[in-house]
């Protein structure tokens with residue numbers, strides 16, 4: 001089976017540690033849940049027949065939805081072809097700033113918005129998705145003279161996977177996304193990272209601080225008590241060690257590429273936490 005790959009570069013994307021993650025995936029499970037799906041590295045790697053995927057980022061989830069409709073998918077590719085042909089710094093800011101006027105932004109078709117999300121991801125600085133408290137995309141231009149926004153074959157593979165299987169796509173808070181999970185289901189949580197100092201967590205206008213990490217740990221425990229297989233990745237911080245001390249904490253080394261300060265790129269310790 002040909003597997004899809006993430007169609008966006010996503011902060012915290014799991015492509016680099018996919019082999020490590022696979023070591024901890026249970027051999028057998030019922031429905032797969034990924035409530036912080038982002039670019040979907042593990043989702044596509046596993047390509048499960050029954051899945052519930054979710055992300056609070058509405059623009060990202062809109063792309064997944066557009067890929068599920070053949071007609072809209074084609075129109076999105078046409079939008080992207082046009083954007084690639086017009087690509088320049090000025091054009092980038094023109095597209096980026098479309099979300100400054102909410103009324104006209106909301107009138108854009110879903111496939112145009114999906115094209116915008118992919119185009120910005122491929123041409124902004126470092127492939128970051130960052131919004132301010134008004135939910136305005138605020139990453140500067142990435143200074144690429146040319147952009148290649150999509151791999152058509154991969155998008156078809158992704159689209160086929162999403163439409164030919166039982167995949168439910170949601171955009172709600174993580175707690176809501178897993179509320180129907182039952183015994184034998186497998187839930188993989190890949191939340192925005194905790195940090196002992198500071199870290200990037202502006203994927204959505206709401207951010208993700210210590211309180212959310214604590215709320216997530218309660219949800220994790222509830223699912224574990226229900227008999228679900230629960231796996232979570234995060235940084236190896238003091239808070240995470242405290243919150244998950246009753247579970248299995250596996251420390252691994254990961255290379256991180258998304259950091260505004262190039263000098264800080266490098267190895268950081270991550271943990272994979274399981275209840276099995």
Ligand SMILES: C[S@@+](CC[C@H](N)C(=O)[O-])C[C@H]1O[C@@H](n2cnc3c(N)ncnc32)[C@H](O)[C@@H]1O
Nearest residue numbers: 010012013014036038039041056057174190203
């Ligand atoms: C570390 S990233 C996931 C990366 C993903 N595993 C990958 O391979 O690309 C975390 C994701 O959580 C989403 N997110 C942030 N707060 C959330 C919330 N309260 N509920 C659901 N998703 C949220 C962000 O939009 C972001 O896409």
